[in-house]
Amino acid sequence: MSLALSRIIAGAWRLDQWQWSPQQRLRWVEENLALGISSFDHADIYGAYTVEALFGEALALAPGLRERLQLVGKCGIRLAVPARPGNLIHHYDTSAAHVRASVEQSLAALRTDRLDLLLIHRPDALLEADELAACFEALRREGKVLHFGVSNFSPAQFALLHSRIPLVTNQIELSPLHRQPLHDGTLDQCQQLGLRPMIWSPLAGGRLFTGEDDAARRVQAELQRLSDELSVSATTLAFAWVLRHPSRPLPIIGSRRIEAAREAVAALQLKLDAQQWYRLWRAGAGHDVP
Numbered sequence: 001m002s003l004a005l006s007r008i009i010a011g012a013w014r015l016d017q018w019q020w021s022p023q024q025r026l027r028w029v030e031e032n033l034a035l036g037i038s039s040f041d042h043a044d045i046y047g048a049y050t051v052e053a054l055f056g057e058a059l060a061l062a063p064g065l066r067e068r069l070q071l072v073g074k075c076g077i078r079l080a081v082p083a084r085p086g087n088l089i090h091h092y093d094t095s096a097a098h099v100r101a102s103v104e105q106s107l108a109a110l111r112t113d114r115l116d117l118l119l120i121h122r123p124d125a126l127l128e129a130d131e132l133a134a135c136f137e138a139l140r141r142e143g144k145v146l147h148f149g150v151s152n153f154s155p156a157q158f159a160l161l162h163s164r165i166p167l168v169t170n171q172i173e174l175s176p177l178h179r180q181p182l183h184d185g186t187l188d189q190c191q192q193l194g195l196r197p198m199i200w201s202p203l204a205g206g207r208l209f210t211g212e213d214d215a216a217r218r219v220q221a222e223l224q225r226l227s228d229e230l231s232v233s234a235t236t237l238a239f240a241w242v243l244r245h246p247s248r249p250l251p252i253i254g255s256r257r258i259e260a261a262r263e264a265v266a267a268l269q270l271k272l273d274a275q276q277w278y279r280l281w282r283a284g285a286g287h288d289v290p
């Protein structure tokens with residue numbers, strides 16, 4: 001069974017900061033769904049290990065809702081926080097024992113029986129590809145995780161694990177203020193393998209609008225000019241910029257505002273031409289292409 005994520009994905013990273021009641025969280029899920037945003041991006045560590053349970057609490061209010069969603073989870077980072085007294089320092093752990101324990105915990109917190117997709121959150125220098133692949137196979141056989149991928153992996157790191165077990169995505173950061181994956185082989189690899197990357201911080205975490213550094217100010221000015229020319233919002237433009245890449249990325253929006261989600265969805269109807277796209281590239285880089 002192939003994985004079908006929505007073209008725009010909702011990110012749950014900041015959910016704990018929004019201080020919402022379970023009903024407000026449920027409304028956020030339902031309003032996203034109404035816009036066609038049916039995939040939700042999670043990680044065990046979000047909100048210092050609290051976000052999955054906040055989301056699960058909302059899901060439990062609406063029986064049957066789970067069947068209309070795709071849930072993406074991540075593991076592999078261990079944070080030294082009070083909720084995990086055994087973690088003495090922040091570190092990575094992609095051992096089969098940790099991955100399995102983390103998945104079991106995520107399923108319980110999200111109040112679901114399966115993750116549609118599980119990602120290894122960050123490349124772990126101690127990653128044992130054969131051990132992890134066997135763990136993934138077992139989780140799939142048990143029906144606990146349907147698909148697997150990685151996040152923030154270099155092309156070589158991706159190729160190693162992909163040689164042991166098929167991965168469906170690499171979740172990476174991309175925006176006019178973070179262009180590295182355009183040029184270091186990451187997105188070329190996605191296109192070569194026909195795998196759609198998931199994109200985090202497509203609005204550079206808000207820096208596209210409120211950043212005060214030189215690069216952010218240049219991008220803000222160019223977004224304003226393009227916005228006036230095309231009569232679309234800066235948010236729509238930022239999503240159109242990410243969506244324009246030939247690897248057919250799946251951007252993850254991190255805003256709490258449903259209006260921002262609506263503007264992101266509007267980008268699905270806007271195809272920037274090469275000059276418009278490179279104007280934003282140039283604004284981010286601070287110079288013309290070579």
Ligand SMILES: NC(=O)c1ccc[n+]([C@@H]2O[C@H](COP(=O)([O-])OP(=O)(O)OC[C@H]3O[C@@H](n4cnc5c(N)ncnc54)[C@H](OP(=O)(O)O)[C@@H]3O)[C@@H](O)[C@H]2O)c1
Nearest residue numbers: 011012013041151200201202203204205206209254255256
């Ligand atoms: N794999 C990884 O390593 C990784 C890392 C980071 C994130 N992620 C995932 O990616 C998702 C998205 O990341 P992100 O939250 O950084 O995405 P983002 O969409 O680039 O940034 C969202 C932030 O930008 C702010 N923002 C949006 N529009 C704005 C505007 N017009 N003016 C001022 N501020 C504005 C939002 O505030 P408002 O809510 O007020 O709009 C929010 O704080 C996360 O939820 C998480 O699921 C993954």
